Amino acid sequence: MGQGIGQDLIENELAFARFLDWLRIPSASAVAAHAPDVERAATWICEHMREVAGSDLRVCRLPGAIQPSVVGRVEASGAADYAPTVAVYGHFDVQPPGTRTEWSTDPFGAEIRDGWIYGRGTADSKANSFIVLEAVKRLANSGSLPVNVQLLLDGEEEIDGVGIPDHVASEPPPDAAIICDGALWDDRTPSFATSLRGTLYYRVKLRAAERELHSGSFGGAALNAAGAMIECLYGASRGRIGHGRESSAELEALHDGPETLRRAGATPADDTAAERFYERTVLRSAIDVNSIGAGEIGLQKTAIPDEAVANVSVRIAPGDDLQRIDVEFTERMRQHAPAGAELSIETLAAVPPGETPTDSEAVNLGAGAFERVLGARPHFVGSGGTLPLFSVYADLGVPVITTGFATADGAAHAADERFPLTNLPLGIKAICETLRALGSLRR
């Protein structure tokens, strides 16, 4: 073990071995049966950080939370009363692994192959979280942590949990924040997120009859729940939702949409989607049907389904209003529901979009630190994803460095998710350097 992972971690093989054990815990927050694993993954953090000087980390169930999180403070090495406070966020819950046969390895085996660690939760986001934990631990234990760190390790990021965001919103704001949950721009160029999209997540149910019906006796006369659902979804997702912002040729050239789609194995949604990739995925709101179900798909059954269910996500662009999008989406769905269909729309998550200023002292200090370690200045870029905490800090006016050390081809949320081994020591160095730099932050 330890081959090719960089001098830094070879010297600390025990920490690396523990990290692999952490990856093997299937902490899938969306699956009720894995609740004990999320708890175990939380406890692992406290154990791993137990001997850290000046730390009071604890596993807790925050108000409104479904899953446990780990929060606590690690005091600055000297004159903690005068040191700035930096919140440091990561998450340790993971997506469910999905179809086992699509993986070339055990999703929770933490297999090391060709310089990568494979497994669910490697790229998103246990490696990033391990990086921040190690950085804080090393600085604190060597007496060189210049800031008070407010550690926030989330056990419900993948299910848009409100525990940590609500907790942060109710506490005195830190002087700056680091959210470590993402990827490098390319091999050597870091990226700092300037904006994130929000999310509305819906479960839509449609009832068309009291019971299933014989498709011979009733086909052609009785309303079909599957067809009615498709009509609603098709009607609601056609055309733009919200205003969003236009992109430019320069911005699009920088992001190479056609290549990004090709490498992801995706098909462009329409004629201009590839050329306007950045606009579509960052600057505009987007409706996506995530899953749809009706009838019994495994059987050759001649019945008209009485009920259909769909999960729909709406990503909300910076500048678009969450409430207005919510009203518009639900109105569109109702408008397109055929007469007699009973539609119920349940909102499972509602997170507004957010933007952070790129000219703050904290972000500049962070960018300088990353440049010293990686040799390239971070790429400032909007992201299409959602992080509730980002929006909270944006609202509080806390400058936030949102970054990460996974790679664009790390297959987050997909089969064969992976993280490059060399990025572990690189990330630890970059976060150490950033925390050192933030020591000079004016309070």
Ligand SMILES: [Zn+2]
């Ligand atoms: Zn994720």
